[in-house]
Amino acid sequence: MNTMFQQDGSVLTVHLPADVDHPISDEIRRESDRIIGKVYIRTMIFDFEATDFMDSSGIGLLMGRYRALGMRQGCIRAVQVSSHIDKLLHLSGVHKYIEIQKSEGEGMI
Amino acid sequence: MMENTNEMTLIFDSRPVNEGLARITAASFCTQLNPTLEEVADLKTAVSEAVTNCIIHGYEGEIHKIRMDLRRKGQELFVDITDQGVGIADIKKAMEPLYTSKPEKERSGMGFTFMEAFMDEVTVDSAVGVGTSVHMKKTIRR
Numbered sequence: 001m002n003t004m005f006q007q008d009g010s011v012l013t014v015h016l017p018a019d020v021d022h023p024i025s026d027e028i029r030r031e032s033d034r035i036i037g038k039v040y041i042r043t044m045i046f047d048f049e050a051t052d053f054m055d056s057s058g059i060g061l062l063m064g065r066y067r068a069l070g071m072r073q074g075c076i077r078a079v080q081v082s083s084h085i086d087k088l089l090h091l092s093g094v095h096k097y098i099e100i101q102k103s104e105g106e107g108m109i
Numbered sequence: 110m111m112e113n114t115n116e117m118t119l120i121f122d123s124r125p126v127n128e129g130l131a132r133i134t135a136a137s138f139c140t141q142l143n144p145t146l147e148e149v150a151d152l153k154t155a156v157s158e159a160v161t162n163c164i165i166h167g168y169e170g171e172i173h174k175i176r177m178d179l180r181r182k183g184q185e186l187f188v189d190i191t192d193q194g195v196g197i198a199d200i201k202k203a204m205e206p207l208y209t210s211k212p213e214k215e216r217s218g219m220g221f222t223f224m225e226a227f228m229d230e231v232t233v234d235s236a237v238g239v240g241t242s243v244h245m246k247k248t249i250r251r
Contacts, residue, residue, distance in 0.1 A: 022161045023125040029215065053132075053150065055157040060217040084150045091226055092219045093207075 002031050010042035016051045025057040029064060036068055044069060049080040049103065059092045066097050074099055115141065116180040123168045123175050123192070125161075131177055131190075132156040138179045139186055142249040151227035152186070152247060158220040159190040159243045165211060167194025167241055186247045188228075193240035200233050 006013040012035060017024055035041065044065050048054075062076060069075040076098040078089065086102060089095045119134050121127045132153040139152055156177070163175045178189040197203045203210075204225075209218035224231045228245040235241040 019129060021128050021157055022164070023128070026125075053153055055154050055161065056217045056219040056223055057161065059219050060215040063217060064215040084147065088154070088223070091223065092217060
């Protein structure tokens with residue numbers, strides 16, 4: 001399995017890289033769909049800890065996985081989200097479908 | 110005193126790997142205007158959207174040239190991104206939030222929305238069979 005991916009039972013965690021753009025989103029989509037097709041995945045966690053850049057390709061990735069997991073509430077979680085990423089999630093409306101957990105210390109400054 | 114001006118042009122292949130090159134170049138050029146980290150992040154996302162559009166929509170995956178012109182005038186930054194691809198028949202529709210001509214590719218339809226949210230001005234010139242040029246402007250507050 002790709003080192004970005006970590007599967008624990010029905011939970012699949014993706015440790016996203018620094019830049020979540022079009023080529024990397026395609027790669028993550030292919031690998032997650034391969035895993036989802038093989039084992040039962042109930043929840044996907046996208047960990048943004050290392051991420052400081054994202055564009056709309058990342059939004060497409062999140063919404064696509066939301067559909068792939070049956071559009072259930074809480075099936076997609078975005079964790080350790082920075083304020084810039086949070087802005088993208090809200091602007092795109094994706095925040096209505098996924099759970100968002102901002103990174104610790106955000107807004108403390 | 111003469112106003113601070115500077116300009117550069119980058120021409121590159123429409124390969125996805127060059128999306129990173131384009132936004133890093135724009136971010137580097139922008140540093141002479143003393144932007145905040147937030148302003149740089151906004152610029153990078155806008156450039157990435159425009160370049161991704163050229164690759165996926167303009168050239169539909171074929172490899173041709175994309176041109177990025179960066180120009181500074183005082184605290185104003187101008188970014189023009191141009192392809193000679195298929196062009197856009199209905200620009201108004203293309204710019205609508207959530208509209209995408211390629212849902213099967215999991216495009217979110219948010220590209221132009223992000224460009225408009227992160228830049229002060231976005232205008233699009235396009236002609237079918239000729240190509241598309243996106244003109245963006247952002248004033249860096251100091």
